[in-house]
Amino acid sequence: MIGVARFLQQRQDYENATARSYQREIVARNRLAQGTHPTAARAAVISQQHQRQALRDEISSETRDTALLVGAGLIAGLTGAALLFTGLISSMRRPLEDLVDASGRLAGGDLDARVKIGGLSETATLGSAFNEMAEELQRRAGERDQLDRMKDEFVLTASHELRSPLTSVQGFAELLLLERENLSPKQAETVEVILDNTRHLVRLLNDLLDLARSDAGRLTIRPEQTGATGLIEDAVRTMRAQLDARGQQLSLEIEPDLPQIEADRDRIRQVLVNLLTNANEYCPQGANIGVKAHRAGAEVEIDVIDDGPGIPEQQLEHIFERFSRGDAGETQRVGGTGLGLAISKSLIELHGGTIGAESTPGGGSTFRIRLPMVIPERVEAI
Amino acid sequence: MARILVADDSETILLLLRTRLEMERHEVATATDGQEVIDKVDASSPPDILLLDAMMPCKSGIDALRELRAAGIETPVLIVSAHTEGGNGADHADLAINGYVSKPIDFDQLFAKIAELTNG
Numbered sequence: 001m002i003g004v005a006r007f008l009q010q011r012q013d014y015e016n017a018t019a020r021s022y023q024r025e026i027v028a029r030n031r032l033a034q035g036t037h038p039t040a041a042r043a044a045v046i047s048q049q050h051q052r053q054a055l056r057d058e059i060s061s062e063t064r065d066t067a068l069l070v071g072a073g074l075i076a077g078l079t080g081a082a083l084l085f086t087g088l089i090s091s092m093r094r095p096l097e098d099l100v101d102a103s104g105r106l107a108g109g110d111l112d113a114r115v116k117i118g119g120l121s122e123t124a125t126l127g128s129a130f131n132e133m134a135e136e137l138q139r140r141a142g143e144r145d146q147l148d149r150m151k152d153e154f155v156l157t158a159s160h161e162l163r164s165p166l167t168s169v170q171g172f173a174e175l176l177l178l179e180r181e182n183l184s185p186k187q188a189e190t191v192e193v194i195l196d197n198t199r200h201l202v203r204l205l206n207d208l209l210d211l212a213r214s215d216a217g218r219l220t221i222r223p224e225q226t227g228a229t230g231l232i233e234d235a236v237r238t239m240r241a242q243l244d245a246r247g248q249q250l251s252l253e254i255e256p257d258l259p260q261i262e263a264d265r266d267r268i269r270q271v272l273v274n275l276l277t278n279a280n281e282y283c284p285q286g287a288n289i290g291v292k293a294h295r296a297g298a299e300v301e302i303d304v305i306d307d308g309p310g311i312p313e314q315q316l317e318h319i320f321e322r323f324s325r326g327d328a329g330e331t332q333r334v335g336g337t338g339l340g341l342a343i344s345k346s347l348i349e350l351h352g353g354t355i356g357a358e359s360t361p362g363g364g365s366t367f368r369i370r371l372p373m374v375i376p377e378r379v380e381a382i
Numbered sequence: 383m384a385r386i387l388v389a390d391d392s393e394t395i396l397l398l399l400r401t402r403l404e405m406e407r408h409e410v411a412t413a414t415d416g417q418e419v420i421d422k423v424d425a426s427s428p429p430d431i432l433l434l435d436a437m438m439p440c441k442s443g444i445d446a447l448r449e450l451r452a453a454g455i456e457t458p459v460l461i462v463s464a465h466t467e468g469g470n471g472a473d474h475a476d477l478a479i480n481g482y483v484s485k486p487i488d489f490d491q492l493f494a495k496i497a498e499l500t501n502g
Contacts (some may be wrong), residue, residue: 160437160464164392167486171398174489178405202486 088120095123099130111138148216155212162205170198207339211322214346221264221350223375228258228300231265232293235272239280247286248279255294262375263351271344271355275304275367278340283308299353302369311359319357320345352376384430384500387422389413389446390462391438399433402489408496416441420449423457431499432459433483447477458499462487 098115105113114134117127173195180188213219232254243250272291279289283306290305311319323338348355352375359365386408388399393414400410411429413419415438423429432450434443447459458480481495 163464163485164395168392168394168398170486171395171402171489175398175401198486 091119092123095119095127099123099126102130102134106134106137111141152212152216152218155209159205159209159212163202166198166202166205170195170202173198207343210343210346211339214343219346219350221267221347223262223264223351225260226263226265228261228263228293228302228371229254231261231263231268232272232291232302234265235269235276236291238269238273239276242277242280243289246280246283248283249286249288251288251290253290253292258293258300259295259373261300261371261373263371264347267347268351268371271347271369272302272304274340274344275369279304279306279308279365282306296370298374299370299372302371304367304369305364307364310361310363311357311365312361316357316359320355383407383409384496385409385411386431386433386496387411387413387419387429388433389415389419389438389443390435391415395435399487406493406496415439416443416446416449419443419446423450423455425453425455428455428457430457431496432457434459434461436461436463444474444477447479451477460492460495460499 095115095118102113102115111134114131115127117124117131119127173191176183176191177188177195183191210219233252236250236252240250276289276291279287283289288307290303292303292305294301320341322342345355348369348371351371353369353371355367355369357365357367386403388396388403388410389412390396390399391414396412396414400412403410411422413422416434417440419432419434420441423432432447434447436443443461447461450457456478459478460481460483461479462483462485464485480499483492483495
């Protein structure tokens with residue numbers, strides 16, 4: 001134990017001594033730095049005087065000649081460089097300007113844009129790389145266009161081929177029901193199931209066809225002067241049986257003297273039937289569904305209102321997009337393609353109108369169509 | 383009652399159309415392509431109405447109609463089309479088409495159009 005205590009004491013003394021000498025050193029260094037250390041200051045002044053003198057001697061004797069030489073070389077070099085640069089710039093500017101111009105045209109969709117190869121080897125390489133890229137882009141665009149045409153053609157042909165057998169199935173099922181008195185109740189019910197499903201298939205087919213047409217820029221309307229009131233009543237009449245089947249009440253509030261509008265009757269009816277079908281299918285049994293229409297300035301405003309479950313906010317912003325559907329459970333029960341509202345939007349926009357939706361979960365939904373009485377001169381193709 | 387010449391390349395659809403039209407007491411003749419339509423239209427006593435499918439192999443309803451119109455036959459015509467718009471979306475304003483019927487056929491609408499054409 002004593003040994004340890006002495007060791008600790010010695011170590012403490014050593015550390016104290018070290019700290020003291022360290023402090024002395026710091027003070028000396030600080031003085032030196034400030035030029036206040038007496039010996040160091042003197043030495044520094046003498047040394048600087050000597051150095052200045054030496055430097056002056058050196059410059060005067062040797063470096064002056066060298067400086068002259070360097071100066072002359074610099075002037076000659078700069079002149080040469082300037083000449084070279086002017087040449088370089090002018091031989092690069094033209095091809096680069098061409099490239100910028102061609103890139104602009106290519107980006108703007110002109111796939112024929114090419115540059116003339118020329119100038120320095122670097123700009124020539126750049127130019128031919130650009131031309132190769134443009135070539136490849138054009139080839140791929142051509143392939144894509146051809147595939148698009150084939151797809152459109154296929155959908156149109158498939159639609160035609162499917163429509164003929166569907167016409168027969170629906171037509172003969174209707175024919176059977178015309179002679180209902182010769183059918184047993186069970187048979188009549190069976191035929192009705194066939195008819196319901198055929199109509200559903202036709203609806204799906206029509207949606208797909210409209211989608212393909214819309215993609216090909218071939219979704220068109222045949223507008224004519226038509227009474228808005230008759231148009232709405234027509235759509236409601238089409239839906240009456242389906243609404244009754246679910247015990248849903250339909251109220252119709254059409255402002256008297258609603259004006260004539262310029263519209264494709266079949267297409268506007270399609271949109272209204274689509275909205276009413278959605279209300280019919282997504283609302284529970286016994287729900288209240290309303291159609292209101294009135295004139296608003298140079299437009300006719302048609303609302304399809306229900307007191308059903310409403311649409312959650314995050315779905316509401318997407319409902320006019322393709323393949324947008326209600327939640328999974330609802331979707332399974334309801335069926336459909338998720339295309340109805342997207343197509344409705346395209347059709348309303350072809351009329352120069354707008355369609356929108358408001359909804360509160362649990363508080364029902366309102367779909368509002370605004371149709372101009374006269375279709376504006378130029379409605380952008382959808 | 384009207385005398386109607388119906389053309390479609392599907393025998394089944396011809397049977398359907400004939401049955402429904404005859405139930406409405408119309409007199410029906412049928413053709414399965416455009417050439418047969420031309421052959422069956424007697425210029426001295428043409429039918430009251432032509433009901434032509436727009437797309438038929440060999441000679442379409444539109445092609446047959448073009449020939450008939452060129453021959454001066456002005457019989458009213460309804461074009462039946464698989465597409466919801468007639469004749470592939472083209473208007474054929476020069477062919478004096480009186481209406482379009484889309485497939486599947488809405489027979490109430492078809493009968494209304496026929497009544498309109500025969501009375502007017």
